[in-house]
Amino acid sequence: MRLNRRAAVLAAPALASLAALPAGAAPPPPKGAMPPLFHRIRLGDMEVTTLLDGAMQGTNAGIQNFFPDSRPEEIAPLRERAFAIEGGLHQPVGAYLVNTGRNLVMIDCGGHSSFIPTTGRTLDALRASGHDPAQVDTVILTHIHPEHALGLSYDGTTMNFPNAEVVVTQADHQFWTDPAMEARVPQGQRFIEAGRRAIRPYASRIRTVEMREGLEVVPGIFLVPAPGHTPGHVSYRLTSQNRSMLIWGDIAHQMVIQLARPRWRVGVDVDPVMGVESRVRTLEMLAAERLLMGGVHVPWPGFGRVVRDGEGFLYAPRPLQFGAEA
Numbered sequence: 001m002r003l004n005r006r007a008a009v010l011a012a013p014a015l016a017s018l019a020a021l022p023a024g025a026a027p028p029p030p031k032g033a034m035p036p037l038f039h040r041i042r043l044g045d046m047e048v049t050t051l052l053d054g055a056m057q058g059t060n061a062g063i064q065n066f067f068p069d070s071r072p073e074e075i076a077p078l079r080e081r082a083f084a085i086e087g088g089l090h091q092p093v094g095a096y097l098v099n100t101g102r103n104l105v106m107i108d109c110g111g112h113s114s115f116i117p118t119t120g121r122t123l124d125a126l127r128a129s130g131h132d133p134a135q136v137d138t139v140i141l142t143h144i145h146p147e148h149a150l151g152l153s154y155d156g157t158t159m160n161f162p163n164a165e166v167v168v169t170q171a172d173h174q175f176w177t178d179p180a181m182e183a184r185v186p187q188g189q190r191f192i193e194a195g196r197r198a199i200r201p202y203a204s205r206i207r208t209v210e211m212r213e214g215l216e217v218v219p220g221i222f223l224v225p226a227p228g229h230t231p232g233h234v235s236y237r238l239t240s241q242n243r244s245m246l247i248w249g250d251i252a253h254q255m256v257i258q259l260a261r262p263r264w265r266v267g268v269d270v271d272p273v274m275g276v277e278s279r280v281r282t283l284e285m286l287a288a289e290r291l292l293m294g295g296v297h298v299p300w301p302g303f304g305r306v307v308r309d310g311e312g313f314l315y316a317p318r319p320l321q322f323g324a325e326a
Contacts, residue, residue, distance in 0.1 A: 036121055036128040038097075039301035039320060043292075044240025046220065047099040049129050050294060050302035053110030054119035056147065058088035067257070068272075069264040075257070082256035091253050091297040093147050095122045097131065098238060100220045104131065106139040106161070107221075107236055107247050108296055109151030115194050122151045123160060136161045138218055141168040142249025143233040144176040146194035148296060156197035166199065167217050170208040172232025173199075175270075186268050226251060226282060228275030229266070235282065245292035245303075251282050253297045259283065259306065259313040283313050292318065 037052040058066065063075060066089060084090065093116075096107040110122030123133055139161055141149055153160055175181050176195050185192050199206065209215060211232055215223040224235040226248065235248040252258040253266070262280050265272035286293055286306040294302050303318040 036124040037300070038125045038129040039303070040129065041303060041318075043238055043245055044243040045101050046238060046240040048238065048245070048294075049097040049099075050300075051095045051097060051110070051122050051125035051129065052300055052302075053093040053095055053122040053125070053147070053151070054116070055090065055092050056116055056297075057086065057090050057118065060087045063089060065267045066253075067261075067264050068267050070261070074261075078257045078260055081260075082254075089254055092300055092302075093119050094294075094296055094298070094300070094302050095148075095151065096247050096294060096302070097126060097129065097136075098221065100218065100240070102220075103138055103218050104136050105218055105221065106136050106151075106164070108142055108148040108249060109139055109161070111147035112150040112154045114154060115146045115150055115190075119147055120150075120154075133161050134163055136164045139164045139166045140217055140221065140236060141166065141172070142235065142247075142296070143172050143230040144168060144195040144199060145230070145250070146191060146198065148249060149195060149198035152198045153201045156200045159201045164202075164205070166202045166206045168199075168206065168208060169211045169223075169232035169234055171211050171227070172230055172234075173206065173208045175231045184270055186270065224282075226278040228271045228273070228278045229269045231270060233278070245294065246282075246286060248282065248293065248295040250297065251279050251295060255297075255299060255315045259315055260309070262312055287313060 038049050040047060040049040064070065067075065093111060095110045098105040098107060111119035113120040126133060139152060151160060152166065176192065182192055209217055209223065211225045211227065211234060212223065213225055217223055220238060220240055222237045222239065224237050224246065226233050226235050229250045233249055235246055235251065238245050238247065258264065262283055263276050266275055269275035283306050287308045290305060292303060292305060298304065299317060301320045305316045306313050307316055
């Protein structure tokens with residue numbers, strides 16, 4: 001009886017407010033689209049902010065092409081494990097802003113709605129985070145795929161980061177700008193033209209680097225080769241005050257499926273066998289070191305860790321409510 005009386009006392013204010021609503025009053029209308037999203041952590045002296053650019057949605061028919069080694073009876077339970085209620089393969093698109101204390105660096109920069117209608121919000125998220133694109137002095141690309149690079153320039157003329165140097169591996173730059181390589185691009189001509197459009201206005205500001213393990217591209221940010229998805233595809237290791245994390249481009253697009261089956265080839269990789277080697281090597285390193293990681297297609301809020309699970313791996317997201325310190 002005491003519990004019932006106490007519950008009634010606690011509920012009284014809420015009941016009173018409900019009673020105060022006009023009879024027949026309609027609830028507020030839906031608010032619609034989400035505002036620009038960002039999430040920020042500290043890594044030693046660095047500040048690392050993930051920016052949500054949007055999402056990519058495939059079709060059921062495309063699953064087999066994306067994972068040519070899979071069978072429907074294998075894919076189905078993995079999609080169920082991921083609570084995949086939508087058709088096709090669905091994945092987020094993000095980018096990362098790194099304030100090293102000396103440089104303000106973008107690692108990839110999102111896509112644009114002219115190429116993928118549900119992408120192109122990185123600049124809005126960047127501004128919402130308190131920074132202006134003109135403050136960015138370096139844009140580091142993991143590779144020149146449109147959803148990673150079109151944030152540089154939507155129209156092939158305007159520089160969205162007017163004061164930035166663009167850093168990309170020599171191997172990737174050569175691959176995407178050499179007409180002789182076009183036949184090796186699985187996604188076709190539209191994909192090629194979008195990548196070229198992204199980097200065109202920065203022709204005099206592109207710094208190409210060799211794909212060498214441990215190359216420091218800006219102070220505190222080190223290159224980690226991961227070829228296969230593209231010839232010059234790389235990840236980046238951030239290090240500050242003895243703290244480190246890895247940010248990858250396209251080591252994995254589908255975290256539940258590809259971590260459970262890391263040796264499945266990917267149909268959109270330029271060299272699928274090398275892509276498997278890079279993925280397995282990266283996942284083994286992350287699991288062994290228990291290293292914090294992020295990635296362009298990693299579920300929001302874009303930070304987590306990889307742990308071993310039998311012959312494969314699992315992704316353990318870093319909850320949004322955790323404190324700012326990585």
